[in-house]
Amino acid sequence: xxxxxxxxxxxxxxxxxxxxxxxxxxxxxxxxxxxxxxxxxxxxxxxxxxxxxxxxxxxxxxxxxxxxxxxxxxxxxxxxxxxxxxxxxxxxxxxxxxxxxxxxxxxxxxxxxxxxxxxxxxxxxxxxxxxxxxxxxxxxxxxxxxxxxxxxxxxxxxxxxxxxxxxxxxxxxxxxxxxxxxxxxxxxxxxxxxxxxxxxxxxxxxxxxxxxxxxxxxxxxxxxxxxxxxxxxxxxxxxxxxxxxxxxxxxxxxxxxxxxxxxxxxxxxxxxxxxxxxxxxxxxxxxxxxxx
Numbered sequence: 001x002x003x004x005x006x007x008x009x010x011x012x013x014x015x016x017x018x019x020x021x022x023x024x025x026x027x028x029x030x031x032x033x034x035x036x037x038x039x040x041x042x043x044x045x046x047x048x049x050x051x052x053x054x055x056x057x058x059x060x061x062x063x064x065x066x067x068x069x070x071x072x073x074x075x076x077x078x079x080x081x082x083x084x085x086x087x088x089x090x091x092x093x094x095x096x097x098x099x100x101x102x103x104x105x106x107x108x109x110x111x112x113x114x115x116x117x118x119x120x121x122x123x124x125x126x127x128x129x130x131x132x133x134x135x136x137x138x139x140x141x142x143x144x145x146x147x148x149x150x151x152x153x154x155x156x157x158x159x160x161x162x163x164x165x166x167x168x169x170x171x172x173x174x175x176x177x178x179x180x181x182x183x184x185x186x187x188x189x190x191x192x193x194x195x196x197x198x199x200x201x202x203x204x205x206x207x208x209x210x211x212x213x214x215x216x217x218x219x220x221x222x223x224x225x226x227x228x229x230x231x232x233x234x235x236x237x238x239x240x241x242x243x244x245x246x247x248x249x250x251x252x253x254x255x256x257x258x259x260x261x262x263x264x265x266x267x268x269x270x271x272x273x274x275x276x277x278x279x280x281x282x283x284x285x286x287x288x289x290x291x292x
Contacts, residue, residue, distance in 0.1 A: 014277055014279065015287070015291075017275055017277055018277075018284060018287050018288055018291050019291050020275055021257055021275050021277075021284075022291040024255045024257065024275065025109065025113070025226055025228075025288070027224055028113065028224050028225060028226035028255070029114065029223040030113075030114045030115070030116075030216070030220040030223055030224075030225045030226070031110065031113050031114070031115040031116075031226045031228055032115070032118065032216070032217070032225060032226070032227050032228065032244070033106070033115060033116070033117045033118070033119075033228045033230065034118050034119070034227065034228065034229040034230065034232055034240035034241070034244055035117060035118070035119040035120070035121055035126075035231060035232070035240075036119070036120055036229075036230065036231040036232035036240065037120070037121060037231060037233070038230065038231020038232065038233065038261065039103075039106075039119075039121065039230040039231040039281055040093075040098065040121055040123055040125060040231070041231065041261075042100070042102045042231060042261070042280055042281035042282045043098035043099070043100045043101075043102035043103055043125060043282065044098050044099030044100040044102075045092075045093055045099075045123060045125070047067045047069050048066065048067035048068070048069075051092075052066075052067055052068055055088055056068070056071065056085075056088065058173055059071060059085060059173065062173070068089050068092075071085060071089070072086070072089065078174075079180045079189065080174035080176075080177060080180065081173055081174050083166055083175045083179070083180060083181070084166065084170040084173050084174050084175050085173075086166075086192065087163050087166030087167045087170065087175065088167055088170075089143075090143045090144070090159070090163050091163060091164070091167045093123045093143060094122075094123050094124050094142075094143035094144050094163075095144070095160060095164070097125070097128045098123075098125050098129075100282055102281060102282040102285060103125050103126060103128070103129035103131075104129050104130075105282065105285040105286055105289060106129070106230075106285055107129050107130055107131055108289060109285060109288060110131075114220075115135060116135050116136075116212070116213055116216040116217075117131060117135060117136045117137065118137050118139065118213060118239070118240055119136070119137070119138055119139070119240075120139055120140045120232075120236055120239055120240065121138070121140075122138065122140055122142055122194055124138075124142060124143065124144055134212060135212075135216075136209065137209040137210055137212070137213040138206075138209070139195075139210075139239055140194065140195040140236075141192070141193045141194040141200065142156075142193055143192070143194075144158060144159060145158065145159060145192075146158075146181060146190040146191065146192065146193060147190070147191055147192075147193045147199075147200075147201040148183040148185065148186060148190065148191070148201075149183070149188050149189045149190060149191035149199070150199065151199055151201050152183060152185050152186040152188070153185060154201050154202065154204075155185075155201065155203055156193045156201055156205075157184070157190070162179065162181060165179055166179050217247070221251070222251055222253065223253060224253045224254070224255075225247075225251060225253070225254045225255075226254070227244040227247060227248055227254060227255070227256045227257065228257050229241065229244055229256070229257065229258040229259070229260075230259055230260070230281050231259070231260055231262075231281055232258070233260070233262060233263075244256055245266065245267055245270060248270055248273055248274075249267075249270060249273075252273075254273060255273055255274070256270055256273055256274045256275070257274070257275040257277075258274070258277070259277045259279065259281045259284050259285075260277075260278060260281070261278065261279060261280050261281070262278075263278060264276035264277055264278045
């Protein structure tokens with residue numbers, strides 16, 4: 001059974017819960033942030049609507065694509081067109097900082113706290129906001145990395161300079177042929193380092209980040225831990241949501257908090273240890289900054 005707690009439409013009506021969350025943050029010996037796509041959406045990294053239409057009108061008109069997510073799976077005519085699409089998407093969502101200060105607000109709230117971030121997001125916005133990269137674990141990949149499409153090795157490659165050239169030099173929805181990326185080891189086409197199937201490359205950096213996360217949890221086992229879940233849905237609940245529930249249940253000193261405009265809930269047995277707010281993440285974080 002699940003408890004859906006405090007479905008709210010305004011900050012004023014949930015001020016008591018905001019104060020409780022601020023108190024839990026202040027009292028926490030450690031904070032584990034679990035971040036899903038809803039956090040980036042709150043920060044303005046929307047994949048449809050006006051932002052999409054402004055940057056992908058030509059692809060909309062030609063193929064009827066309606067959003068950035070579905071466009072990433074479209075069978076484009078050739079590699080030049082494929083990378084024209086992806087270079088725009090990566091520039092918008094990886095190399096440009098989010099339009100709204102949601103990540104900055106979160107970083108301000110983490111000041112002086114022992115924290116770690118576990119995220120399924122691939123847009124690198126935590127580091128763009130100034131989070132310590134040694135306190136981040138990106139489980140699902142990074143828009144800023146390429147890998148061999150049929151991995152000849154467990155290695156990834158930074159793509160920033162190439163992506164910037166692709167975005168700047170593309171014409172008529174195509175990049176120059178010489179910019180099509182190839183694996184430097186085997187010559188096969190490059191692919192995004194995103195967890196789409198079993199070809200996903202988990203490089204040495206991925207394993208090092210996982211090790212730091214496991215060590216962080218171990219060091220704070222049984223302590224006053226705030227498991228702060230932001231914008232996490234049910235697409236991949238086994239990565240953040242379900243482990244947060246389990247670790248909260250196993251530690252009576254822990255607090256589980258969920259902020260999600262699309263729905264916030266917890267198991268009934270965790271109701272007394274939970275703070276669930278169905279509201280915009282940025283608005284809640286802003287209110288927390290001034291809450292007494």
